[in-house]
Amino acid sequence: MATHEVTFPITDEAEILKLRAGDEVTVQGHIIGIRDRTQIRIFDEGVEPPMDLRGAFLLHTAPGVRKVGDKYEPVCIGTTTSARMVRFTEPLGAQYGVRAICGKGGFPDEAIEPMRALGMIYFAIVGGAAALETTQIEEIEEVAWEELMPECLWKFRVRDFGPLTVGIDAHGNSLYHDVQAAAHEKLKELYARL
Amino acid sequence: MSTVATDIQQAVEDAAAHLYVWALKDIPQDLRDALAEAKDRETSIPGKRVLETIVRNVEIADSNSNLVCQDTGIAVYTCRVGEDFPLHPARIYEALKAGTERATLEHPLRSNAVHTLTRENTGPNTGYRLPIVHWEFISGWDGLDVKCVPKGSGSENMSFLKMCVPADGVNGIKKFVLESIVESGGKPCPPGIVGVGIGGSADYAMYLAKEAIARPIGTRNHDPHVAKLEEELYELLNETGIGPMGLGGDVTVLNCHIEHADTHMTLNPVAVNYQCWAARRASAHVAADGSVDFDREA
Numbered sequence: 001m002a003t004h005e006v007t008f009p010i011t012d013e014a015e016i017l018k019l020r021a022g023d024e025v026t027v028q029g030h031i032i033g034i035r036d037r038t039q040i041r042i043f044d045e046g047v048e049p050p051m052d053l054r055g056a057f058l059l060h061t062a063p064g065v066r067k068v069g070d071k072y073e074p075v076c077i078g079t080t081t082s083a084r085m086v087r088f089t090e091p092l093g094a095q096y097g098v099r100a101i102c103g104k105g106g107f108p109d110e111a112i113e114p115m116r117a118l119g120m121i122y123f124a125i126v127g128g129a130a131a132l133e134t135t136q137i138e139e140i141e142e143v144a145w146e147e148l149m150p151e152c153l154w155k156f157r158v159r160d161f162g163p164l165t166v167g168i169d170a171h172g173n174s175l176y177h178d179v180q181a182a183a184h185e186k187l188k189e190l191y192a193r194l
Numbered sequence: 195m196s197t198v199a200t201d202i203q204q205a206v207e208d209a210a211a212h213l214y215v216w217a218l219k220d221i222p223q224d225l226r227d228a229l230a231e232a233k234d235r236e237t238s239i240p241g242k243r244v245l246e247t248i249v250r251n252v253e254i255a256d257s258n259s260n261l262v263c264q265d266t267g268i269a270v271y272t273c274r275v276g277e278d279f280p281l282h283p284a285r286i287y288e289a290l291k292a293g294t295e296r297a298t299l300e301h302p303l304r305s306n307a308v309h310t311l312t313r314e315n316t317g318p319n320t321g322y323r324l325p326i327v328h329w330e331f332i333s334g335w336d337g338l339d340v341k342c343v344p345k346g347s348g349s350e351n352m353s354f355l356k357m358c359v360p361a362d363g364v365n366g367i368k369k370f371v372l373e374s375i376v377e378s379g380g381k382p383c384p385p386g387i388v389g390v391g392i393g394g395s396a397d398y399a400m401y402l403a404k405e406a407i408a409r410p411i412g413t414r415n416h417d418p419h420v421a422k423l424e425e426e427l428y429e430l431l432n433e434t435g436i437g438p439m440g441l442g443g444d445v446t447v448l449n450c451h452i453e454h455a456d457t458h459m460t461l462n463p464v465a466v467n468y469q470c471w472a473a474r475r476a477s478a479h480v481a482a483d484g485s486v487d488f489d490r491e492a
Binding site: 001022024037062063064066075076077078079080081083104105124126127128129130131132133134135150163165167175176178179180182183184186187190191194 | 239240243244247248250251252254255258260261262263264265266301302303304313346347348351365368369372373376379380381382383430433434435436437439440441442470471472
């Protein structure tokens, strides 16, 4: 299990292909905050997102912020459960060129094939570790769709964002799939013992 | 009497405002100890990485006076009201609601409350029937105990109810809890506290499961039959290998708490309510004269 540092947005696909399920990754550069309502607006209501998502790293978040003048400042920024939003994986990659989705709790198996086909990664963050995550966000650079507060489209500049674990890689491997398969085998053994 | 009541109402409101923020920032010592112990015990590489990050995060929340987790949850209060406490529960509810709103606006805290159909925000973590308050009334006493449990959605979404039949027995209960936690995977931010409610009725079993997650970690049910089941489930759950954040490992749960009620001869309800690793809770005791003691470990 290797460790890597990756800067987003990426332009070279090799940056994604070198990552393997279980690897530890620290992220630099810019990441985009997105959540349920943001993606419902893009895909179910057909509204074009006013930010470039090519090569992007998306974070499943609804940040706690305060407004100072024209700017939003972080109060507490953490990450939400990804599984609710799995159906957006394929169109995010195919239509907008998104390369990484980061959240907590993992994606179910239906994300494995689109991520393999489109060269995408699922990064697992430590859910609930928002006090740490907030210190890694240097600035909230842009906010679009403020009327969806806090489920807007957010652009954050980050430093040393992580540690993240590659949960699903672009080669068809998923830690979540492996853990679930092993747990179901284990359950059979535990039930036999009851 | 009205002057006294108003002062006490203010005291309860102030206590609620303090409890909500305190619970979000400063997790109890028993939980800190359990997380540190889990970090030392975990052998999987991603699992250990997760637990080291969690412990570091709790320290950063302390030093930066920030929230441990961004999910300020829905505010859930448990009140034990003495029959001679000089403020009616209707006014206690008003005070808890006002305290929740004040804490949300003054900090500021993220407001999560929405109408369940329109999804429009309903207020500063308040709305119709929010916050949620559970009541217990105590005869021959003049005090009020308030416990605030901000409940995050990641773990609350992992709630399960099954009306087992009597013939399913204790093994039926064990299987349902195991299956629920495996199905939850990494979604509820493991390792946390698995709350189980058994007996009573469908609604009461889930209420009991919520009571169970709010207990100090590792405390055992007063009934030895139930306490034995808590121990057995705790060990079985940690054999599933789900691990920290569902990435695989030795520590899937920090503990398993069960609350029970006697039930109908043909019922065997089992409810599971998960509490994430950031198992936030904070308590206060309000005396009849309006003085307040905050209790870190209750």
